[in-house]
Amino acid sequence: MCRAFGPPSGLTLEEVPAPRPGPGQVLIRVEACAVNFPDTLIIQGRYQTRPPLPFSPGGEVAGAVAELGEGVAGPPPGTRVLAMTSHGGFAEMAVAGADAVVAVPEGVDAVTAAALSYAYGTTLHALRDRAALRPGETVLVLGAAGGAGLAAVQLAKLMGARVVAAASAGKLETCRDAGADAVVDYRQEGWRERVRELTGSTGGVDVVYDPVGGPYSEPALRSLNWGGRHLVVGFAAGEIPRIPLNLPLLKGCGILGVSYGAFAKREPNANRALVGRLFAWVLEERLRPRISATYGLEDAAAALDALLSRNVTGKVVLVTEPQPAAR
Structure with missing residues (x-):
């Protein structure tokens, strides 16, 4: 629980009454909840939205439907689902809007499912829907060793692109392992010149993925x-x-905003299809989310601290009970 805006050390682990689903909502028995950068902002009161205090952070949960609110036809209780909740996910029970719920196919474990929505959903929406990435193009990924960055490296490669990964020196090998064709330490002066060298006669990169x-x-x-x-x-x-x-005038280029949460709310059916594509790649063993670590609910503050201190490569996930190994 976050009872006052501040650092992760201010969070408390408490027993509170279980939430109830309202009209148009679904109650989920949480098995896993991903930890994301917005969680570090929302507990400090620095995010674009501020839930009323007290609240639990956590916006990306996987688990089983426990109860349906008024007017919700499904999925029926017991169905394993993935949902974006904005907050409330660092808990054993969480409420989500029915439009934000996607069924998880058999064969995808809870930790893997919980890691897919924010980073991989955002990235597929960005590369496919916003940038219209084409095979053979070159993508420069900033922050390439983080959760969103590694997702961009993996998905850009899946889509047939050449990837230049930009990260700090100690994390470049992780980017190579994820499939990057070339790497650059963007903490060093002159890193832009290094990108120019890597792109050679093409004149530059075709897409920049910038989280x-x-x-x-x-x-x-x-x-x-x-x-x-x-x-x-x-x-x-x-x-x-x-x-x-x-x-952008001189380069004839575009600066494109990527708001995956707004896309998912405005186009829930398109989002279900997008997440379904991600699940299909997981089941085909063409995509494996990079899980840096899993933590129990009692260690939520430590998980957020790890994210804030940049000690994470890939995704961090909280679990409410021991889980099978992620795919």
Whole structure:
């Protein structure tokens, strides 16, 4: 529970009454809940939305339907589902809107399912729907060793692209293991020149996947080829960059916002199809989410601290009870 906005150390583990689903809602018995960067912001009161105190963080849960609210036809109780909840997921029971619930197919465990929605859903929506990524194009991934970044490396490769992964020096090998064709340490001066060397005669990259922001966005945008697309995914560096608008004019490129949560709310059927594509790749063993660590609910603060200290490669997931090994 978050009873006052502040750091992860302020969270408390408590027994509270189970929530009840309202009209249009589903109650889920949570088996796993992914830990994401927005969770670190929401408990500090720095996110774009502020739930009323007290609340539980956690917006990406996998588990079984326990109860249906008024007016909800399904899925029936007992069905294993994945859902985006915005908050409330660091708990044994959580409520989600029925439109935000997607059935989990047999053969996909709870930890894997919980890791798919935010990072992989955002990334597939970004690369496929927003950037219209084509086979043979080159993608520059910023923050490539984080949850969203590794998802971008993996999915861009699945879609037939060449991937240049930008991360700190100690995490470059993780990016290579995930399939990156080339890597660059973007903490070093002159990293943009290194990207130019790696792209050679093509003149630059075709797509930038940017969940980082801060001082990294403008050099990445300047690395785009003519007609390239810069995907604005988030601002993990903590600063929203101020981009000179002459750059997209000179490069004929696009700066494209990626709001996966809004897409999922506005187009729930399209989102179910998107998540279904991710599940299919998992079952075909063409996609395996990178799980950095799993924690129990009692260690939620430690999980958030690990994310804040940049000690995570891939995804972190909370579990309410011991789970089978992730795929």
